[in-house]
Amino acid sequence: MTLTTPVSNSENRGAASALAAPRSLMLIAAVFVLFAIAMVWISAYQIMAAAEPGWAVTMNAVAALLALAALTLLIPVARAAMHSKSASASIASGDAVAARASISRARVQSWTAISVAIPFLVVAAFVGVLTANDHAVQRVFFDPEFMWKTLGDIGIAFGRNIGIALAAEAIVLVLGLLLAIGRLLPGPAARPVRFLSIAYVDGFRAIPAIIIIYLIGFGLPLSEIPVLSEIGPFWSAVLALGLTHAAYAAEVYRSGIESIHHSQTSAARSLGLSYPKTLRFVIVPQAVRRVLPPMLNSFIGLQKDTALVMVIGVVEAFTQATTYASRYFNLSSVTVVAILFILITIPQTRLVDQLISRDRRRSSAKG
Incomplete structure (x- = not known):
């Protein structure tokens, strides 16, 4: 005679939630990254608009590189989405080990996207301070000429x-x-x-x-x-x-x-x-x-x-x-x-x- 231990509904829900793809965290990371990219692009535009005639080429190049660098924030978000999709497929096939590994990778990539976006936001805030009040701060502290x-x-x-x-x-x-x-x-x-x-x-x-x-x-x-x-x-x-x-x-x-x-x-x-x-x-x-x-x-x-x-x-x-x-x-x-x-x-x-x-x-x- 085989004895089986009954599993409660709460335990089933806990196991299911443990194997659920971190969609909420991914959504937060995506919103955070998009906001950072938008702020960086605004800062790049401000840099180009404030460039002096003698420094226009240099400042435009810096702004372009900054704008392109911000797009790299999409890479960890895309990787998190791929790992989340892989986790969903593993859950559907009943492979719990592969599902947990994919979920862990998705979470790591989501947190990576958030942490990498923070320096870009700091740069955008710094540029915003420099260009505030008709570039008064920039002229007083950071006049290139x-x-x-x-x-x-x-x-x-x-x-x-x-x-x-x-x-x-x-x-x-x-x-x-x-x-x-x-x-x-x-x-x-x-x-x-x-x-x-x-x-x-x-x-x-x-x-x-x-x-x-x-x-x-x-x-x-x-x-x-x-x-x-x-x-x-x-x-x-x-x-x-x-x-x-x-x-x-x-x-x-x-x-x-x-x-x-x-x-x-x-x-x-x-x-x-x-x-x-x-x-x-x-x-x-x-x-x-x-x-x-x-x-x-x-x-x-x-x-x-x-x-x-x-x-x-x-x-x-x-x-x-x-x-x-x-x-x-x-x-x-x-x-x-x-x-x-x-x-x-x-x-x-x-x-x-x-x-x-x-x-x-x-x-x-x-x-």
Whole structure:
């Protein structure tokens, strides 16, 4: 005698709904995509209508590419429809496994269409802001002719930003490591050194960088200290940023050194290495590899802080841009500075991400 378990109507409805094609989600995705395409096409028309005579060809090409790119949003919607049709056919034939696979693919493609449409809507909104109020925002912040006109002088001044950042980073790497080592020196004899290192790090991290720049940039010439009072604004800026960011680098170094297991130090000392040699040949090389990603992040912050040196008269990119802005009552030159900082910062950020991913892969392989 075979016993069968009765299946309720609610269970049948639940099973049927689980195998139902996601038509509602597809409809939402299709409407969302069509709305995004319409907004992008309107934005493309606004771009072509606002194009200056000298930039008409370029702007028309950009608008055409944007309009064509928006049509690619239809691809995931079409794929979702194909998978939904396949799911319906599988349901009709009683193949539940194939139906579930097709339904899953249809849902993924529907959500893909929605997520890809969002950046296009952001671009359309950005274009709408630029073209609002008779293109007032675009003329003030993104005037192509004015940006091109000021690019040369701002680019030359931006080279000073790079020079200040590189020179200051040399001070940061050396002084930061010395401060970290001084803070970690063992024994009661090193207590004064530890106290001075902690006081330096806490003090310079507490004072805003612009105050340090101002004090050094104007204080050294007024104090008439031999050599230091004659280094000029450029090297005063380098010194101020180097001293400030060395405090932050010291903490990064310290975290890296402390992350090395104490057994490394014990093994090195048992082999007869002195504490300085243990640091030099065993601990510090490992710590430097570990702190390389956060140190690069600190360098990015140092690069951005070079804009603060304008307070002591260094003609860097931001100073040059504000000169043009005050002369012509247009902030497009400042936008050029922002773009230049973006161009040098984003590659470094991606490099940091790659280094972090590499360290994770190494850790996983060792584990």
